[in-house]
Amino acid sequence: MFDTMTLTKAGGALCGSLLILLLGNWAAEGLYHTGPSGHGGEGELAQAYAIDTGADDAAGEEVADAGPAFAEVYAAADPAAGERVFGKCRACHKLDGADGVGPHLNGSVDREIAGVAGFAYSDALAGIEGTWTPEEMEAFLASPKGYAPGTKMSFAGLPKVEERANVIAYLATIGG
Numbered sequence: 001m002f003d004t005m006t007l008t009k010a011g012g013a014l015c016g017s018l019l020i021l022l023l024g025n026w027a028a029e030g031l032y033h034t035g036p037s038g039h040g041g042e043g044e045l046a047q048a049y050a051i052d053t054g055a056d057d058a059a060g061e062e063v064a065d066a067g068p069a070f071a072e073v074y075a076a077a078d079p080a081a082g083e084r085v086f087g088k089c090r091a092c093h094k095l096d097g098a099d100g101v102g103p104h105l106n107g108s109v110d111r112e113i114a115g116v117a118g119f120a121y122s123d124a125l126a127g128i129e130g131t132w133t134p135e136e137m138e139a140f141l142a143s144p145k146g147y148a149p150g151t152k153m154s155f156a157g158l159p160k161v162e163e164r165a166n167v168i169a170y171l172a173t174i175g176g
Contacts, residue, residue, distance in 0.1 A: 077169035094106075121152075
């Protein structure tokens with residue numbers, strides 16, 4: 001009654017039915033997905049539209065007023081502390097007038113931006129006109145990629161305004 005061929009046909013029909021059931025379930029889930037967003041069913045449901053509560057605006061104002069002004073910190077800056085912080089810069093910058101990975105920083109305060117002759121600056125810095133005033137240096141050291149998008153400098157920046165002021169005060173003592 002049941003030979004090998006009949007059992008093979010019945011097994012194939014069962015596997016085919018399961019395959020159709022699984023493919024139908026997968027297609028329906030893709031079309032009518034109602035679960036939470038993200039992977040593995042975790043997280044919140046995605047909102048259809050954003051509701052502006054104004055909380056982000058107030059938070060941004062607090063962050064802007066959080067620290068002391070650079071001019072105040074720079075007036076009280078300590079060049080000796082700046083020399084210690086400059087250790088983070090030594091890997092790429094030199095003070096003896098020779099270029100390293102980055103341009104030398106001998107006499108860099110009040111020097112023209114991208115003003116070291118013979119150094120291959122990125123187009124981002126070469127396109128900026130002006131001089132390295134303490135305020136310009138502070139903006140650059142806070143976020144090099146934010147100040148000059150496309151710069152070759154891979155350093156993320158100095159997050160503390162005191163460190164930036166101390167380094168700039170130290171560089172101001174290194175003449176050119």
